[in-house]
Amino acid sequence: MFSKVARKLSISIKHKPWMMKSVHYNSWNNSFRNLLTPSADSNTSSLKPFTVVLEETQKQHISKQNNGVKHKGQCREFLSALLPPSQESLPPRTMEDSFIQALIPIGSNPDVRLQYTSHIGGARLGRLVQDMDNFAAVVVYKYIDNPLQGPDGPSAHAVVTARMDHLHIREDIKNDADIKLVGHVTWVGSSSAEVGVGMEQMEEGVWKKVCEAKFVMVARDAATGTKSAPINPLVVKSEDEKILFKLGKENIASRAKADQDSLFKEPPSTIESNLIHNMFLSTVDHKIRSFAARVKPENSNWMTDSKLKSVMMCEPEHKNDYNKIFGGLIMEKCIDLAFTNTWVFTGAAQVPVCTHIDDVIFLKAVEIGDLLYFHSQVVFTHETQVQARVSAEVLDRDTKRLKLTNVLQVTFKLPSKVPHVIPQSYHEAMAYLTGRRHFLISLENEGLLAEGMAEKEMTEVSKYTPLWMLKELDTEEHVYNVQDMLGEDTFMEAEITQDIRARESGLLS
Secondary structure (H helix, E strand, C coil): CCCHHHHHHHHHHHHHHHHHHHHHEECCCCCCCCCCEEEECCCCCCCCHHHHHHHHHHHHHHHHHHHHCHHHHHHHHHHHHHCCCCCCCCCCCCCHHHHHEEEEECCCCCHHHHEEEEECCCCHHHHHHHHHHHHHHHHHHHHCCCCCCCCCCCCCCCEEEEEEEEECCCCCCCCCCCCCEEEEEECCCCCCCEEEEEEEEEEEEEEEEEEEEEEEEEEEEEECCCEECCCCCCCCCHHHHHHHHHHHHHHHHHHHHHHHHCCCCCCHHHHHHHHHHHHHHHHHHHCCCCCCEECCCCCCCEHHHHHEEEEEECCCCHCCCCCEEHHHHHHHHHHHHHHHHHHHHHCCCCCEEEEEEEEEECCCCCCCCEEEEEEEEEEEECCCEEEEEEEEEEECCCCCCCCEEEEEEEECCCCCCEEECCCCHHHHCCCCCHHHHHHHHHHCCCCCCCCCHHHCCCCCCCCCCHHHHCCCCCHHHHHCCCCHHCCCCHHHHHHHHHHHHHHCCHHHH
C-alpha cells in the first residue's frame, strides 16, 4: 500500500531539478545487482531530506487540490475524465525518466535519528522498509506521464503495492550516518511495474550500498480504485537497461512459477516427502511403537512452541491516501514481530540480524477499524540462521473468522548455532518445507549460492538438514522381526497402553 504523502510528492519531484542533479549512469559494473546507479558523489547538498520533501509537497498538493473540486461526486467525475483510455494513448517513457534519489538525514539531523534508532542499536529496519515502500510508489508516479492532467494537478492514477521481493541486506544499517534512497522502474506491464529500490549509507565520505529490494506496484483509477489504470509503455535504450528489463521479465515469470509450485497447490516433491518422513521417523519413540509418541532431539524445539502473536487496532492515523491502512506500516509490524519471535526462540544473548526478507504479498486491503492479527512462527533453522514466517489477518466481524491479508518470510542470522525446529503435524511440515525453500532462495540472492543452485539444493536431502535426522536408525534397537513381535515380552502393561491411547487422542501434550 502507499501513504498519501508519497503520491503528493511525485508531482513536485517530476519538475524539481535538484532530484536529478549529478545523475550520470555508469557502465554495467555496479554492485547493485538490479539497479542503474549514479556516479559516486558524496555531496548531499543537492538532495533534500525525504521527510521534509514529503511535508512540503503534501501541503502544496492539498492546498491546490482543495482549490479545485470540493465534492466527492464531482471529484470522481473529474478524475475519471483524466484517466487515459489505453496504454497506446500515453507517450513512451524510459528508466531514466523514473530515476530519483532522496535523503534520510539520520546522521546529520538528531530529530530524524531519534525516529529511526532502535533500542538494541542501529537503525530500525521496519521503519526503513516503510520508506522504501513509499519511495517505490513515488518512482512509479514520477514515471507516469499523463497528457490529460496538468503538472501541478491531482493524479488520475492510484499506485499501490502488490508485493515486495528479495530485500537483501548486505551491510549493517547504522543509526548515525545519512541514508540515500535510489530507485527506478525495471519492468513495465500494461498497468503494473517492477521497481528496484536501493539504499546507500554514508561511510567515511563515500556512499556505501547496504540494502536493495524489488517492489511490484499496480496502478488503479484514482476515482474508484476498483479497476486497472494504464501506464506509459517502457522503452529500453542501453544494454544496461535491456539487461534490467530482461531480469524484470524473468522475475515476473519466476513469481508465476513459484505460485504454481506452491505447496498450497502442488504436493511436495518425492525428495521433500522423504525428508519429512525421515524427520518423523527420527523423532518417534520406537520402543513404544506409537506414532503419537515423539521424542525431541537434543538442542531442538517443537515448531508448535515457536509461535508469537500480536494484535493491532487500525486507527485513522494509519490510513493512506485511499482510506486504507498503509501497507508499509503492516510490513514494519510483521518484521518487528519476526525479530522478537526469533530472539525468544533462540534464547540467545546476541541480537538476531535480519539478512533477507522475501515473499511479501498484499492479498487484501485493510480497512480503518479492522482488528489486525499478526502471527509469527519459526519454520526452519540451519546452523546459525533462522527462517521465520509472518502473516497478518483481519477478523471478519460477521463470520468471526480470520482472513489473510499479508504474508512474508524473514531470514535472520546469529553469531552462534541456534536450536533445530521440528514440525509435529502435516501443516507444520508444509511450513517447514516452504521455509526451507525460501531460505535457499535467500542464500542465492545473497550470493552464498550460485545462481540457479537454490532449486538444485532443494532436491538434496543431505544438505540444509539437521545431522541427527540423517543418521541411520540403530537396527538392534528399532527393527523388530516377527518372532519378537509375537513373544510374550512384547505385550505392554495396561498403564503404558492407556498412556499411548491418551496421547493418540490428544489428551496429553
